[in-house]
Amino acid sequence: MFASSGKGAMDFAYNDDQGLLRQVTRRFLEERHPIASVRARLEAESTFDRGVWREGAQLGWVAPLVPERYGGGSVSDQPVVDLAAVAEELGRALYPGPFLTTNVVADAVAVFGDEQQRQEFLGAIARGDCVATWGAAVDGSADAAAIGVEASPAQSDLRLDGVARFAHDAHEADLLLVSCSAPSGPTLALVPLPATGVSIRVLGGLDLTRRFCEIRFEGVHVPSRQVLGAVGAAGRAIERACCLATVLQAAEAVGAAERVFEITVQYAKDRRQFGRAIGGFQAIKHRLADLLIELEGARAASWYAALAVADDRPDRDEAVAVAGSAVRDAFAFIAGESVQIHGGIGFTWEHDAHLFMRRAKVDQLLFGDPEWHREQLCCLVEAEASA
Amino acid sequence: MDVDIPEIPSRYDAYRQGLREFIAANLPQLAFKQRSGLRAPEDPEDVAKLRRWVRSLHDAGYGADRDDPFEARISVEELDRTRVPYVLGNPLVVGAIVHFGTERQRAAYLPAIASGEHIWTQLFSEPDAGSDLTSLKTRAVLDGDCYVVSGQKVWSTWAQFSDFGYLLARIGSGTGRDGITAFILDMDSEGVTTRPLREITGTTDFNEVFLDSVRIPADNMIGEPGSGWKVAQASLAHERVTLPGEKERDLAGVLVRVARDHRRRGRPAIEDGAVRQQIGRVAARNRMERYLGHQIETRAAKGQTNEWAAPLVKIWFSEQNLEVADYALRLLGGRGALVEGEPLAYQDGYLQDAFLYARSWTIAGGSNEILRNVIGERGLELPREPRGDR
Numbered sequence: 001m002f003a004s005s006g007k008g009a010m011d012f013a014y015n016d017d018q019g020l021l022r023q024v025t026r027r028f029l030e031e032r033h034p035i036a037s038v039r040a041r042l043e044a045e046s047t048f049d050r051g052v053w054r055e056g057a058q059l060g061w062v063a064p065l066v067p068e069r070y071g072g073g074s075v076s077d078q079p080v081v082d083l084a085a086v087a088e089e090l091g092r093a094l095y096p097g098p099f100l101t102t103n104v105v106a107d108a109v110a111v112f113g114d115e116q117q118r119q120e121f122l123g124a125i126a127r128g129d130c131v132a133t134w135g136a137a138v139d140g141s142a143d144a145a146a147i148g149v150e151a152s153p154a155q156s157d158l159r160l161d162g163v164a165r166f167a168h169d170a171h172e173a174d175l176l177l178v179s180c181s182a183p184s185g186p187t188l189a190l191v192p193l194p195a196t197g198v199s200i201r202v203l204g205g206l207d208l209t210r211r212f213c214e215i216r217f218e219g220v221h222v223p224s225r226q227v228l229g230a231v232g233a234a235g236r237a238i239e240r241a242c243c244l245a246t247v248l249q250a251a252e253a254v255g256a257a258e259r260v261f262e263i264t265v266q267y268a269k270d271r272r273q274f275g276r277a278i279g280g281f282q283a284i285k286h287r288l289a290d291l292l293i294e295l296e297g298a299r300a301a302s303w304y305a306a307l308a309v310a311d312d313r314p315d316r317d318e319a320v321a322v323a324g325s326a327v328r329d330a331f332a333f334i335a336g337e338s339v340q341i342h343g344g345i346g347f348t349w350e351h352d353a354h355l356f357m358r359r360a361k362v363d364q365l366l367f368g369d370p371e372w373h374r375e376q377l378c379c380l381v382e383a384e385a386s387a
Numbered sequence: 388m389d390v391d392i393p394e395i396p397s398r399y400d401a402y403r404q405g406l407r408e409f410i411a412a413n414l415p416q417l418a419f420k421q422r423s424g425l426r427a428p429e430d431p432e433d434v435a436k437l438r439r440w441v442r443s444l445h446d447a448g449y450g451a452d453r454d455d456p457f458e459a460r461i462s463v464e465e466l467d468r469t470r471v472p473y474v475l476g477n478p479l480v481v482g483a484i485v486h487f488g489t490e491r492q493r494a495a496y497l498p499a500i501a502s503g504e505h506i507w508t509q510l511f512s513e514p515d516a517g518s519d520l521t522s523l524k525t526r527a528v529l530d531g532d533c534y535v536v537s538g539q540k541v542w543s544t545w546a547q548f549s550d551f552g553y554l555l556a557r558i559g560s561g562t563g564r565d566g567i568t569a570f571i572l573d574m575d576s577e578g579v580t581t582r583p584l585r586e587i588t589g590t591t592d593f594n595e596v597f598l599d600s601v602r603i604p605a606d607n608m609i610g611e612p613g614s615g616w617k618v619a620q621a622s623l624a625h626e627r628v629t630l631p632g633e634k635e636r637d638l639a640g641v642l643v644r645v646a647r648d649h650r651r652r653g654r655p656a657i658e659d660g661a662v663r664q665q666i667g668r669v670a671a672r673n674r675m676e677r678y679l680g681h682q683i684e685t686r687a688a689k690g691q692t693n694e695w696a697a698p699l700v701k702i703w704f705s706e707q708n709l710e711v712a713d714y715a716l717r718l719l720g721g722r723g724a725l726v727e728g729e730p731l732a733y734q735d736g737y738l739q740d741a742f743l744y745a746r747s748w749t750i751a752g753g754s755n756e757i758l759r760n761v762i763g764e765r766g767l768e769l770p771r772e773p774r775g776d777r
Contacts, residue, residue, distance in 0.1 A: 303678070
């Protein structure tokens with residue numbers, strides 16, 4: 001068919017099953033975990049509800065990247081796109097749990113783990129019994145250069161010392177994937193929690209809806225069977241995890257941006273000043289048009305990055321860098337302007353606008369800030385211009 | 388989810404090779420430079436050469452209107468590279484005639500547009516009806532089997548060389564969209580006067596067109612009396628999507644080349660972190676424009692077009708284009724101040740011209756401010772702007 005039409009398949013949208021997954025997830029969250037539930041825990045030590053997580057797992061939140069023989073499965077042949085669809089809904093609801101990290105860990109174990117590790121963790125993850133987090137670095141990035149945990153060889157095992165920060169919900173997690181530096185290179189280790197020598201502290205954070213933790217390691221013994229792949233050879237696995245994290249975070253950001261945008265448009269129609277709805281003033285109308293432009297650009301970038309990672313397209317790195325820079329900036333812009341357009345009410349604790357603005361700012365700082373991704377893009381464009 | 392733009396099969400290599408040889412042998416030597424944007428030649432001799440060029444492409448089977456999509460892609464790629472126009476004037480009327488025209492109109496005009504025989508201009512805007520097109524005042528009054536049309540049009544690209552005009556005029560005494568009707572105007576008709584306008588670029592790409600009791604046969608109407616707004620919306624939507632040109636423009640690549648060729652504080656500008664950030668930003672927005680195109684194409688195929696899609700893409704493109712041209716000049720340092728004709732100018736002042744012409748894209752086809760109203764009012768259903776004249 002391609003040969004005669006000269007036009008390939010252009011179907012840049014979620015498929016019907018992914019649409020259904022979104023619908024089901026949206027209804028579930030509206031019922032079981034609306035923003036009101038998030039608000040109820042803003043100042044609590046934990047924002048995570050394990051019961052909701054298990055039910056979410058039943059809906060397929062953590063199954064797509066787990067192979068069927070371990071109890072997982074995808075509604076398409078593009079599991080990363082399935083997850084992007086779910087992530088948009090979680091973002092809309094400002095869902096607080098470690099969806100992103102649990103899926104990153106599932107993928108790492110499924111792709112780089114040995115049979116025993118897969119047996120041990122994948123089924124439990126897909127069922128929702130095992131909640132996983134990732135201690136990637138000390139500074140919120142996933143850079144190998146920013147890894148703060150040393151792995152010293154101890155016979156065939158490893159001994160971990162140091163610190164990882166910004167691990168999502170580590171205090172609630174059952175399994176920790178930790179990036180560490182061995183003398184032979186970057187290494188990934190699986191540490192079931194709690195573990196001797198591991199101490200976890202919840203960081204006081206700007207994003208009130210999610211909890212990020214500092215994890216300290218003091219002489220933590222990691223038997224060789226808990227090392228993911230070979231010691232010193234995790235560079236590719238870390239890069240893959242970072243791509244997936246960027247894609248899922250972008251999808252969550254698009255969903256959250258879409259929701260706060262909808263709230264803001266509605267407010268501009270309802271709120272009256274000078275005898276008119278404020279959305280009738282061009283100062284507001286044009287601002288909302290700008291927000292829609294950025295939202296649609298961000299959605300396109302997020303979708304394309306999911307597609308590029310799912311299919312390992314030749315422009316995958318470029319697509320991830322576009323999403324990593326532009327989508328988070330768009331969310332931050334939309335959420336910030338939302339507070340502004342709401343005026344005084346937007347500055348109150350009771351209004352939800354600040355929850356989105358806080359999350360958007362924190363999103364900009366995790367897994368490579370927008371500047372980091374723009375530098376990546378510049379390198380790629382330079383290479384292309386030389387080719 | 389899939390975005391599959393198939394590779395051109397190798398059996399088309401001969402077509403491409405043939406076209407390249409054809410270009411090498413026949414590309415016209417023109418007095419005018421092809422600058423950025425939709426530009427017009429200044430010399431009628433160039434127009435005659437361009438007509439012959441388009442005709443020869445069409446006759447040799449290399450025109451951009453090939454039915455075979457791979458051949459069409461190859462033609463556009465190769466012809467774009469020549470920087471010599473191969474679509475003359477403003478053929479937006481094609482969409483109008485295809486969708487709303489009569490059989491006679493289709494047969495009489497469409498082949499002649501494709502072959503370069505007829506050059507068209509658009510006669511929409513007026514001095515007091517720019518972005519607010521519904522204020523147009525040009526009148527058409529039925530007299531026997533003709534409409535008698537009087538009024539003044541402006542911003543008509545290539546009108547000074549055009550054979551036909553795609554005209555909007557008003558029948559009756561209504562206001563707003565009432566009575567607006569689309570016509571095919573023979574530019575040689577008695578009572579048509581064209582006066583070229585010189586723009587901020589120093590070139591003459593647009594015109595004023597004066598219509599003084601011009602008689603237009605009634606069967607040159609496109610669509611029904613009073614349906615002109617609908618007809619025009621279809622082609623304007625087309626224009627807002629396609630203004631940038633069919634080919635993808637790698638704006639970030641342009642900046643990389645400029646930044647390599649110029650130095651800041653004794654080092655190549657490409658090594659400056661601030662410059663690299665800007666290149667990354669431009670690259671991201673350039674790629675997003677492509678992704679947005681995929682989305683719009685997918686929605687269109689499912690019949691899910693929405694009213695804000697075309698204005699959104701036009702704003703996206705035109706503002707990025709302006710940002711890049713503006714930034715490129717800054718990267719050039721003092722050389723950024725030098726224009727076409729000055730021996731020290733970078734690439735003969737192409738970027739300086741692009742910087743000036745960039746304001747055409749942000750204003751034409753509905754100024755970006757009007758398009759933000761369209762997005763807000765039709766897309767987001769916000770209250771409409773109050774009018775001062777009703």
